Amino acid sequence: MGRIYRLAVIFFFILSGCVSAPDTIRDVRELRQDHAAYLTDISGKADPLPAALQARMDEDYNVIYFSVWHQTRPFHAWEERVRHDFRRYALRPGYGENKKPHPSSWLKKLQRNADLEGYPNAPARGITTRNTNLRDLPTNSPHFTSANGDSSAWPFDNLQRSSVPAGTPVFVCHVSEDKAWALVETSFTYGWMPAEDFARVNEDFAKTWESGRYAVILRDSTSVLDRNGRFLVKASVGHLFPFSAAQNGKIQISVAVADQNRQAVIRQGFVPAEAAAAKPLRFTPANAAKIANEMIGEPYGWGGLYGRRDCSAMTRDFFTVFGIWLPRHSEDQVKEAGAYINLRGLSPEEKERIIMEKGVPYLSLLWRKGHVMLYIGAPQGRALIFHNIWGIRTKDLQGREGRKIIGQAVITGLTPGRELSDMDTAAGSLLDNIAAMNILSADVREAPAP
Numbered sequence: 001m002g003r004i005y006r007l008a009v010i011f012f013f014i015l016s017g018c019v020s021a022p023d024t025i026r027d028v029r030e031l032r033q034d035h036a037a038y039l040t041d042i043s044g045k046a047d048p049l050p051a052a053l054q055a056r057m058d059e060d061y062n063v064i065y066f067s068v069w070h071q072t073r074p075f076h077a078w079e080e081r082v083r084h085d086f087r088r089y090a091l092r093p094g095y096g097e098n099k100k101p102h103p104s105s106w107l108k109k110l111q112r113n114a115d116l117e118g119y120p121n122a123p124a125r126g127i128t129t130r131n132t133n134l135r136d137l138p139t140n141s142p143h144f145t146s147a148n149g150d151s152s153a154w155p156f157d158n159l160q161r162s163s164v165p166a167g168t169p170v171f172v173c174h175v176s177e178d179k180a181w182a183l184v185e186t187s188f189t190y191g192w193m194p195a196e197d198f199a200r201v202n203e204d205f206a207k208t209w210e211s212g213r214y215a216v217i218l219r220d221s222t223s224v225l226d227r228n229g230r231f232l233v234k235a236s237v238g239h240l241f242p243f244s245a246a247q248n249g250k251i252q253i254s255v256a257v258a259d260q261n262r263q264a265v266i267r268q269g270f271v272p273a274e275a276a277a278a279k280p281l282r283f284t285p286a287n288a289a290k291i292a293n294e295m296i297g298e299p300y301g302w303g304g305l306y307g308r309r310d311c312s313a314m315t316r317d318f319f320t321v322f323g324i325w326l327p328r329h330s331e332d333q334v335k336e337a338g339a340y341i342n343l344r345g346l347s348p349e350e351k352e353r354i355i356m357e358k359g360v361p362y363l364s365l366l367w368r369k370g371h372v373m374l375y376i377g378a379p380q381g382r383a384l385i386f387h388n389i390w391g392i393r394t395k396d397l398q399g400r401e402g403r404k405i406i407g408q409a410v411i412t413g414l415t416p417g418r419e420l421s422d423m424d425t426a427a428g429s430l431l432d433n434i435a436a437m438n439i440l441s442a443d444v445r446e447a448p449a450p
Helices: 002-015 026-030 035-041 051-065 079-091 104-114 203-209 285-295 302-307 311-320 330-335 348-358
Strands: 124-128 132-135 160-164 169-175 181-185 190-194 198-200 214-217 222-225 231-235 240-247 250-258 264-272 276-278 339-342 364-368 371-377 384-395 401-413 436-439
Touching: 026 401, 035 285, 035 371, 079 104, 104 181, 124 203, 132 302, 160 190, 160 302, 169 198, 198 250, 198 264, 203 250, 203 264, 231 250, 231 264, 250 276, 285 311, 311 330, 311 371, 311 384, 330 364, 330 371, 330 436, 348 364, 348 436
Parallel strands: none
Antiparallel strands: 124 169, 124 198, 132 160, 132 190, 169 181, 181 190, 214 240, 214 276, 222 231, 222 264, 240 250, 250 264, 339 436, 364 371, 364 436, 371 384, 384 401
16 A cells, blocks of 8 residues: 555656756757867858958948047937837836835836936037946836736846946937936937946047047956056956057057046057957958857847847847847848848748758848847858757746746757747747848848749
């Protein structure tokens, strides 16, 4: 009798799911998470991005990057757009860090402090002096959709718009009533930034900084130190600084700091020679794999929170190294650069065929609503992508939505998570939902694929 009881208990636990499922999806377990491993298998042009074309793209990058210093009024941050952000959150006040609903006074207080009646009240050039963030509203407090997270299985802060590296040119549009916040534009987006995170820029500083010679960081979490070895700022892949000199195994760069009057002044910083290069780094498959490997396994960071990257921040920083400009938003990245190829309405098989036929490894983006991916080639006849992904959409038998968390930058095929019994077949399949591809190395835009 005892033996039968023990067997019954064991059988019950097996049925109850005590035999745990794998911690991550099959693609991540079985595909080598090393870009260098695929170099010999990737077919394509010997010179996928001609030097002359890369040089022109780099020149365009610099023009766009510094455009905010050559404007006199808001370019993206129109007053109506700024006011619309407040209206959006009035309709869904959400929850705060204490898991309690935001009271109506929360938004009213932020609106009063924003003081938009005189918008824009402080047009000026500026530069970030530390790694910072742009927020939808002038507050560092979060806005969560629900108290316990939503179907994403994590309480993402809806107010986070984008991270911004130290040394980024900005256009200051407006300053809050308490002077603690400023509505600023960067070359890639706009939002509210803490006033302590930027300094004003005068004409002499701008001319010196906009020198035309820049260094780009090649390693994440690189400490920039002064001549005496004191810490100045932390820099990561894709961060830009004016290039001063290379000597004694170090690269000397210019770093922006604020003086006592919040005016930008230049300090000299140093990084190891292997941690930076003159921008643009020449695009080759080997260099592409090297930079991608700096990001492999990096934890996902919504909107750049926690000093991390989301999908479009990863692709943007990756291409910055090579002097290729991308907007911040995933959809814009695919639609506003290179050759756009429409994949809507095609079968999964047709999509993969076109991707493998037309895609240029490490120079092609794939997009589905809300997510962008870097095509890295088709070794052994299977298309592979590199992307920083939060998770695979799931749905249980009761129709409850969820996520199989990946939460990092990984190499996968086009159907990651296909082995999951609860994958949401309508919304969870990447390949089924891929709507477009972009060939960044193309000079002209192509017609949509048939």
